[in-house]
């Protein structure tokens with residue numbers, strides 16, 4: 001339909017400040033032109049990250065009120081265990097679950113059934129098995145799950161091995177490196193190839209896929225070198241592009257043949273499932289719940305940041321299949337992880353999360369797999385992309401879970417080299433003149449200047465607009481499109497940027513100082 005009926009209404013709103021370009025200019029100077037350090041309250045639209053920035057749906061807010069802050073085995077612990085079983089293994093039972101979460105109607109019955117008949121072999125142990133063979137770990141956020149996974153695994157293996165991935169998010173790669181792993185990225189070729197007519201089309205090339213051919217060749221050439229295949233769904237490293245079910249299945253087959261575990265970095269699992277449903281042959285008639293279950297049936301374990309598709313503001317989880325290949329191959333790893341979890345984050349029933357945040361994330365997991373929600377979420381991003389293209393601005397197309405401007409195209413004819421960091425200059429002007437924040441994901445963020453000429457050629461020149469979930473309407477998108485268009489029209493005048501401090505720091509985009 002030309003005018004689809006609205007799906008949400010906002011009952012709590014926040015007024016945005018009136019700030020002048022002159023004022024923002026002063027603040028930019030004060031924060032050394034680091035966009036991460038710019039005060040959010042002085043912005044009109046903030047596309048820095050979709051992580052932890054979601055508006056809570058009313059049901060999550062209601063669940064939050066039912067948070068239980070007991071030190072041992074709070075109510076949220078049981079709710080999140082059950083949410084993981086429902087969403088990742090047996091199909092969401094949203095109505096039943098929300099009724100339980102919100103009213104506590106069946107609390108006693110629920111406790112008794114869970115404690116006395118623990119769920120086995122899946123991603124979430126219960127009852128005494130969670131004590132004997134723990135396989136589900138609550139953590140403050142995704143990167144803590146990565147730290148726990150890689151540090152424990154590395155200590156168990158006892159020598160340096162390689163992890164193969166379709167793309168490591170920056171903290172994921174950094175955590176694996178710090179733990180002593182080598183990283184090997186095989187992304188399907190063609191990430192930046194344009195698909196100009198496929199924006200919301202009938203096809204999606206699933207540009208986030210693992211390159212299975214290259215992976216197989218690497219595994220053949222280095223038989224005992226690889227200790228894990230890690231698939232990020234969606235692939236944040238590759239411009240938030242989705243991964244097809246065929247690719248998950250293919251990666252699982254390769255991993256199984258080599259007797260190595262397949263893990264998912266599942267931060268945006270629901271968005272990925274939506275892309276599969278819309279664009280992959282054979283999935284059009286499946287529900288999101290069925291697709292999620294199938295995706296996870298191929299995995300030996302996963303890490304997840306609940307700040308994305310947990311529809312929560314905080315939280316992370318690490319989980320692996322009880323009695324599965326990972327658990328058998330690294331016997332006792334669950335107990336070793338539990339020790340580390342307790343030492344660094346807190347005991348197993350909260351792992352650094354408050355009881356109320358556990359409740360909100362439990363409710364969020366049931367909402368995020370909702371068909372209508374996902375449809376709105378992804379079509380909002382796609383229409384953002386379409387509006388930019390209609391204004392002559394080139395994006396990585398078709399978009400995945402975020403919009404990425406193609407900055408080589410943006411500055412075409414302006415004689416800018418990658419080491420001029422013109423894309424950073426663009427983000428600074430966008431903050432100053434319009435109060436809109438986005439982040440460069442290119443030569444500056446990926447430290448092209450510190451890499452070999454060969455590595456440099458693999459770094460695309462992009463600026464990411466990550467859209468917070470349920471926060472913005474067409475009004476915000478239209479304002480942003482108009483701002484980008486105005487800057488595009490005067491692109492020759494946009495200053496480059498230069499690093500003044502912290503060039504060699506790890507993940508320098510968070511803390512380096514810059515200057516236009």
Ligand code: F0G
Pocket residue numbers: 048049050051141142143144169171172232234236237265267305306307315316466
């Ligand atoms: N994995 C992926 C694919 C991510 O995108 C992120 C975070 C993490 C792991 C780490 O999770 O932030 O909860 O510790 N991505 C955010 C982003 C920060 O803006 O893309 P976390």
